[in-house]
Amino acid sequence: MLSNEIRYFLAVANSGSLSAASEQLFVAVSAISRQIQRLEAQVGVPLFERHARGMVLNEAGEIFAHHVRKNMLDMEYALAEIKGLKAVRRTLIRVACTDGLAFTLLPRMIADFRAENPGVLFDIKVASTQGVGELLRSGECDVALQFSLHAERGVDVLGSWPAPVLLVMHQSHPLADAPQVTLSDINPYPLALPQQNTTVRQLFELASHMSGNLVEPVLTCDNFSTLFHFLLRTPLAVTICSAFTVLQEAEAHGLILRSVAIDQLTQRNLQLQAQSGRPRSAALNVFLTFLLQQLTALEEPLRQYWKP
Structure with missing residues (x-):
């Protein structure tokens, strides 16, 4: 139901170049270029900054793309209602999350949910905290799970749970049985850390x-799986994460979680977020209820880590 101008505009906006959009749409570059120029003439301003290596949305283009995507979501919901698809049937739910939550928690919960709702499909995007917020506000995802240091604006926060930064180490580590662990205590040991765009870091x-x-860390990586497997193979190593990230895997792999008596490390929360003021499909409402129940059920086993 989209015009060619809008389809081609979105393809170029998403792919970053005419040639990439051409390969995606199986349409000649010249045809896409003409439609983009025609759209810009209708709007009255350029929508892209044109560079030798591609095309990037300018400020006007960002505004236009946001409203186009918003209208597309409204149209999808209207069509679903018209077709009577209010039941939990073959529905796609788009989820955005930060890396630690994509490690095992979210895949496990989605697998458990689909055991009861096999018609629901999922698309997961992993991004930084800032990127997750942008994906939700722009309408590119339906629900978000992320660690946050403050109340998020422009989204509905459906649930929030303390998620302090914890040390992870082997049960045989020299610090495992220490009455209290300080940051100075970990100086002699190999430290593996996520990169600096994460709230935990x-x-x-x-x-x-x-x-x-x-x-000084011996290893940094923006993928927690890399840190985890380095830790498994380095008995004296230490890494950091939340209990949500690794609670069940810790016991299975002979690891323990230790808190540190520093207030700054207790300031994070895990937030379950949805788009503000947007209609939600029946499947999405069921999934949100499921997530709330699952995350709330984790409160008791995680409570021991909330305060050092």
Whole structure:
């Protein structure tokens, strides 16, 4: 139901170039270029910044793309209602989350949900905290799970649970049985950290600076799976994450979680978020209810980690 101008505009906006959009749509580059120019003439302003390596939305283009995607979502919901698809049938739910939640928690919950609702399909996008918020606000996902340091604006926060930064180590680690672990205690041991665009790393850096214990990591990576498997193969190593990220895997792999007596490391929350003011399909409402129940059920086993 989209005009060619809009279809081609979105393809170029998403792919970043005329040639990439041409390969995606199986349409000649010249035809896509003409339709983009025609659309810009109708709008009255350029929508892209044109570079040698591709095309990037300018400010006007970003505004236009946001409203186009919003209208597409409204149309999809209207068509679903007209066709009577209010039941939980073959429905796609788009989820955005930060890396730690994509490690095992979200895949496990989706698998459990689909055991009862096999007609529901999922698309998961993993992004930084800022990126997850942008995906939700732009309408590119239906639900988001992310660790946040503050109340998010422009989204509906359906649930929030404390998610302090914890140390993860082997049960045989010299610090495993220490009465209390401080940041200075981990100085002698190999430290594996996520990169600095994560809330867990930002809080850890803040706590390190404020305590005067600057620790240089031996490994940094934006993929928690890499940190986890490095830890498994390095008995004296230490990494950091939330209990939500690794609780069930810790026991299975002979690992323990330890809190650190620093207030800065307790300032995160796990938030379940949805688009604000947007209609929700029946399947999405069922899934949101399921997530709330599952995450709330984890409160009791995780409560021991909420305060150092």
